[in-house]
Amino acid sequence: MADFFSSGWSLYIILVSGVSIFGCYWLAYWVANQRAPEKPADGEVGTTGHVWDDDLEEYNNPLPRWWLYLFYSTCAFAVYYLFLYPGLGNIRGMLGWTSAKQYESEMARAAAAYDPLFEKYLDMDIADVSNNPEAVAMGERLYLTYCTQCHGSDARGSRSFPNLADNDWLGA
Structure with missing residues:
Protein backbone atom coordinates (compact mmCIF):
# COMPACT_ATOMS: atom_id res chain seq x y z
CA MET A 1 0.00 0.00 0.00
CA PRO A 37 -46.91 -6.87 14.58
CA GLU A 38 -49.41 -8.75 16.66
CA LYS A 39 -50.43 -12.10 15.24
CA PRO A 40 -53.95 -12.26 13.90
CA ALA A 41 -56.50 -13.67 16.32
CA ASP A 42 -57.66 -16.31 13.87
CA GLY A 43 -54.34 -18.20 14.17
CA GLU A 44 -52.95 -17.33 10.73
CA VAL A 45 -49.32 -16.47 10.25
CA THR A 98 3.25 -9.03 2.61
CA SER A 99 2.69 -10.58 -0.78
CA ALA A 100 6.28 -9.68 -1.72
CA LYS A 101 7.66 -11.69 1.22
CA GLN A 102 5.42 -14.62 0.34
CA TYR A 103 6.56 -14.48 -3.29
CA GLU A 104 10.23 -14.37 -2.30
CA SER A 105 9.75 -17.30 0.05
CA GLU A 106 8.03 -19.38 -2.64
CA MET A 107 10.69 -18.50 -5.22
CA ALA A 108 13.47 -19.50 -2.80
CA ARG A 109 11.78 -22.87 -2.19
CA ALA A 110 11.31 -23.40 -5.93
CA ALA A 111 14.94 -22.50 -6.64
CA ALA A 112 16.14 -24.94 -3.97
CA ALA A 113 13.99 -27.69 -5.48
CA TYR A 114 14.52 -27.09 -9.21
CA ASP A 115 17.98 -25.54 -9.59
CA PRO A 116 19.76 -28.87 -9.02
CA LEU A 117 17.67 -30.41 -11.82
CA PHE A 118 18.65 -27.79 -14.39
CA GLU A 119 22.20 -27.05 -13.17
CA LYS A 120 23.85 -29.85 -15.14
CA TYR A 121 22.34 -28.63 -18.42
CA LEU A 122 23.58 -25.04 -18.07
CA ASP A 123 27.19 -25.98 -18.83
CA MET A 124 26.33 -28.31 -21.72
CA ASP A 125 26.32 -27.34 -25.40
CA ILE A 126 22.81 -27.07 -26.87
CA ALA A 127 23.51 -29.94 -29.28
CA ASP A 128 24.49 -32.16 -26.37
CA VAL A 129 21.35 -31.18 -24.48
CA SER A 130 19.17 -32.05 -27.48
CA ASN A 131 20.80 -35.51 -27.68
CA ASN A 132 20.41 -36.19 -23.95
CA PRO A 133 17.30 -38.39 -23.50
CA GLU A 134 16.78 -37.22 -19.91
CA ALA A 135 16.83 -33.55 -20.97
CA VAL A 136 14.49 -34.23 -23.89
CA ALA A 137 12.02 -36.04 -21.60
CA MET A 138 12.18 -33.17 -19.09
CA GLY A 139 11.60 -30.62 -21.86
CA GLU A 140 8.67 -32.63 -23.17
CA ARG A 141 7.06 -32.73 -19.72
CA LEU A 142 7.56 -28.98 -19.30
CA TYR A 143 6.07 -28.29 -22.74
CA LEU A 144 3.07 -30.53 -22.09
CA THR A 145 2.49 -28.83 -18.74
CA TYR A 146 2.94 -25.17 -19.67
CA CYS A 147 2.75 -24.76 -23.47
CA THR A 148 0.27 -27.27 -24.87
CA GLN A 149 -2.77 -25.19 -23.91
CA CYS A 150 -1.86 -22.48 -26.41
CA HIS A 151 0.56 -24.01 -28.94
CA GLY A 152 -1.07 -27.44 -29.10
CA SER A 153 0.37 -30.86 -28.30
CA ASP A 154 2.07 -30.97 -31.73
CA ALA A 155 3.51 -27.42 -31.42
CA ARG A 156 1.70 -26.38 -34.62
CA GLY A 157 0.07 -23.45 -32.83
CA SER A 158 -3.45 -22.13 -32.88
CA ARG A 159 -5.16 -18.81 -33.41
CA SER A 160 -2.95 -16.01 -31.99
CA PHE A 161 -0.24 -18.51 -30.97
CA PRO A 162 2.64 -19.22 -33.37
CA ASN A 163 3.55 -22.53 -34.94
CA LEU A 164 6.70 -23.67 -33.13
CA ALA A 165 7.38 -26.56 -35.52
CA ASP A 166 8.00 -24.50 -38.67
CA ASN A 167 11.28 -23.14 -40.03
CA ASP A 168 10.81 -19.74 -38.39
CA TRP A 169 11.36 -21.25 -34.96
CA LEU A 170 13.61 -24.19 -35.76
CA GLY A 171 16.18 -22.06 -37.58
CA ALA A 172 16.33 -24.37 -40.60
Whole structure:
Protein backbone atom coordinates (compact mmCIF):
# COMPACT_ATOMS: atom_id res chain seq x y z
CA MET A 1 0.00 0.00 0.00
CA ALA A 2 3.02 2.27 -0.22
CA ASP A 3 1.85 3.24 -3.72
CA PHE A 4 -0.63 5.75 -2.32
CA PHE A 5 0.36 9.35 -2.93
CA SER A 6 -1.13 10.66 0.27
CA SER A 7 -2.50 9.41 3.55
CA GLY A 8 -5.95 10.54 2.39
CA TRP A 9 -6.46 7.33 0.40
CA SER A 10 -5.42 5.27 3.38
CA LEU A 11 -7.90 7.07 5.61
CA TYR A 12 -10.59 6.68 2.96
CA ILE A 13 -10.05 2.88 2.83
CA ILE A 14 -10.05 2.63 6.62
CA LEU A 15 -13.24 4.69 6.84
CA VAL A 16 -15.10 2.78 4.10
CA SER A 17 -14.06 -0.61 5.52
CA GLY A 18 -14.96 0.31 9.09
CA VAL A 19 -18.30 1.88 8.19
CA SER A 20 -19.19 -1.10 5.97
CA ILE A 21 -18.46 -3.69 8.65
CA PHE A 22 -20.23 -1.68 11.34
CA GLY A 23 -23.17 -1.02 8.99
CA CYS A 24 -23.58 -4.74 8.27
CA TYR A 25 -23.48 -5.55 11.97
CA TRP A 26 -25.94 -2.79 12.86
CA LEU A 27 -28.36 -3.74 10.06
CA ALA A 28 -28.48 -7.38 11.19
CA TYR A 29 -28.90 -6.31 14.82
CA TRP A 30 -31.64 -3.82 13.96
CA VAL A 31 -33.60 -6.27 11.79
CA ALA A 32 -33.32 -9.02 14.41
CA ASN A 33 -34.68 -6.75 17.15
CA GLN A 34 -37.68 -5.34 15.26
CA ARG A 35 -41.01 -5.81 16.98
CA ALA A 36 -43.32 -8.01 14.99
CA PRO A 37 -46.91 -6.87 14.58
CA GLU A 38 -49.41 -8.75 16.66
CA LYS A 39 -50.43 -12.10 15.24
CA PRO A 40 -53.95 -12.26 13.90
CA ALA A 41 -56.50 -13.67 16.32
CA ASP A 42 -57.66 -16.31 13.87
CA GLY A 43 -54.34 -18.20 14.17
CA GLU A 44 -52.95 -17.33 10.73
CA VAL A 45 -49.32 -16.47 10.25
CA GLY A 46 -48.60 -12.75 10.43
CA THR A 47 -47.33 -10.88 7.38
CA THR A 48 -45.38 -7.69 6.91
CA GLY A 49 -48.15 -6.19 4.81
CA HIS A 50 -46.14 -6.34 1.58
CA VAL A 51 -48.24 -7.85 -1.23
CA TRP A 52 -47.10 -8.57 -4.79
CA ASP A 53 -49.15 -9.81 -7.74
CA ASP A 54 -52.35 -9.57 -5.68
CA ASP A 55 -51.75 -12.83 -3.81
CA LEU A 56 -48.07 -13.11 -2.85
CA GLU A 57 -47.49 -11.96 0.74
CA GLU A 58 -44.27 -11.67 2.73
CA TYR A 59 -44.40 -13.57 6.02
CA ASN A 60 -43.04 -11.91 9.11
CA ASN A 61 -40.71 -14.66 10.28
CA PRO A 62 -37.55 -13.74 12.17
CA LEU A 63 -34.12 -14.75 10.93
CA PRO A 64 -32.94 -18.08 12.30
CA ARG A 65 -30.67 -17.46 15.29
CA TRP A 66 -27.90 -19.68 13.90
CA TRP A 67 -27.85 -17.54 10.74
CA LEU A 68 -27.76 -14.34 12.75
CA TYR A 69 -24.90 -15.57 14.96
CA LEU A 70 -23.01 -16.73 11.88
CA PHE A 71 -23.41 -13.25 10.40
CA TYR A 72 -22.17 -11.61 13.61
CA SER A 73 -19.16 -13.94 13.71
CA THR A 74 -18.41 -13.08 10.07
CA CYS A 75 -18.31 -9.38 10.98
CA ALA A 76 -16.03 -10.15 13.95
CA PHE A 77 -13.77 -12.25 11.73
CA ALA A 78 -13.53 -9.36 9.24
CA VAL A 79 -12.30 -7.01 11.98
CA TYR A 80 -9.85 -9.63 13.29
CA TYR A 81 -8.54 -10.33 9.78
CA LEU A 82 -8.04 -6.64 8.99
CA PHE A 83 -5.94 -6.22 12.14
CA LEU A 84 -3.78 -9.26 11.36
CA TYR A 85 -3.19 -8.66 7.64
CA PRO A 86 -2.60 -5.50 5.59
CA GLY A 87 -6.10 -4.55 4.52
CA LEU A 88 -6.69 -1.13 6.04
CA GLY A 89 -4.82 1.36 3.89
CA ASN A 90 -1.22 1.82 5.03
CA ILE A 91 -1.64 -0.28 8.18
CA ARG A 92 0.73 -3.22 7.79
CA GLY A 93 -1.11 -5.65 10.04
CA MET A 94 0.05 -7.37 13.22
CA LEU A 95 1.63 -10.37 11.45
CA GLY A 96 3.80 -8.32 9.10
CA TRP A 97 2.69 -10.41 6.09
CA THR A 98 3.25 -9.03 2.61
CA SER A 99 2.69 -10.58 -0.78
CA ALA A 100 6.28 -9.68 -1.72
CA LYS A 101 7.66 -11.69 1.22
CA GLN A 102 5.42 -14.62 0.34
CA TYR A 103 6.56 -14.48 -3.29
CA GLU A 104 10.23 -14.37 -2.30
CA SER A 105 9.75 -17.30 0.05
CA GLU A 106 8.03 -19.38 -2.64
CA MET A 107 10.69 -18.50 -5.22
CA ALA A 108 13.47 -19.50 -2.80
CA ARG A 109 11.78 -22.87 -2.19
CA ALA A 110 11.31 -23.40 -5.93
CA ALA A 111 14.94 -22.50 -6.64
CA ALA A 112 16.14 -24.94 -3.97
CA ALA A 113 13.99 -27.69 -5.48
CA TYR A 114 14.52 -27.09 -9.21
CA ASP A 115 17.98 -25.54 -9.59
CA PRO A 116 19.76 -28.87 -9.02
CA LEU A 117 17.67 -30.41 -11.82
CA PHE A 118 18.65 -27.79 -14.39
CA GLU A 119 22.20 -27.05 -13.17
CA LYS A 120 23.85 -29.85 -15.14
CA TYR A 121 22.34 -28.63 -18.42
CA LEU A 122 23.58 -25.04 -18.07
CA ASP A 123 27.19 -25.98 -18.83
CA MET A 124 26.33 -28.31 -21.72
CA ASP A 125 26.32 -27.34 -25.40
CA ILE A 126 22.81 -27.07 -26.87
CA ALA A 127 23.51 -29.94 -29.28
CA ASP A 128 24.49 -32.16 -26.37
CA VAL A 129 21.35 -31.18 -24.48
CA SER A 130 19.17 -32.05 -27.48
CA ASN A 131 20.80 -35.51 -27.68
CA ASN A 132 20.41 -36.19 -23.95
CA PRO A 133 17.30 -38.39 -23.50
CA GLU A 134 16.78 -37.22 -19.91
CA ALA A 135 16.83 -33.55 -20.97
CA VAL A 136 14.49 -34.23 -23.89
CA ALA A 137 12.02 -36.04 -21.60
CA MET A 138 12.18 -33.17 -19.09
CA GLY A 139 11.60 -30.62 -21.86
CA GLU A 140 8.67 -32.63 -23.17
CA ARG A 141 7.06 -32.73 -19.72
CA LEU A 142 7.56 -28.98 -19.30
CA TYR A 143 6.07 -28.29 -22.74
CA LEU A 144 3.07 -30.53 -22.09
CA THR A 145 2.49 -28.83 -18.74
CA TYR A 146 2.94 -25.17 -19.67
CA CYS A 147 2.75 -24.76 -23.47
CA THR A 148 0.27 -27.27 -24.87
CA GLN A 149 -2.77 -25.19 -23.91
CA CYS A 150 -1.86 -22.48 -26.41
CA HIS A 151 0.56 -24.01 -28.94
CA GLY A 152 -1.07 -27.44 -29.10
CA SER A 153 0.37 -30.86 -28.30
CA ASP A 154 2.07 -30.97 -31.73
CA ALA A 155 3.51 -27.42 -31.42
CA ARG A 156 1.70 -26.38 -34.62
CA GLY A 157 0.07 -23.45 -32.83
CA SER A 158 -3.45 -22.13 -32.88
CA ARG A 159 -5.16 -18.81 -33.41
CA SER A 160 -2.95 -16.01 -31.99
CA PHE A 161 -0.24 -18.51 -30.97
CA PRO A 162 2.64 -19.22 -33.37
CA ASN A 163 3.55 -22.53 -34.94
CA LEU A 164 6.70 -23.67 -33.13
CA ALA A 165 7.38 -26.56 -35.52
CA ASP A 166 8.00 -24.50 -38.67
CA ASN A 167 11.28 -23.14 -40.03
CA ASP A 168 10.81 -19.74 -38.39
CA TRP A 169 11.36 -21.25 -34.96
CA LEU A 170 13.61 -24.19 -35.76
CA GLY A 171 16.18 -22.06 -37.58
CA ALA A 172 16.33 -24.37 -40.60
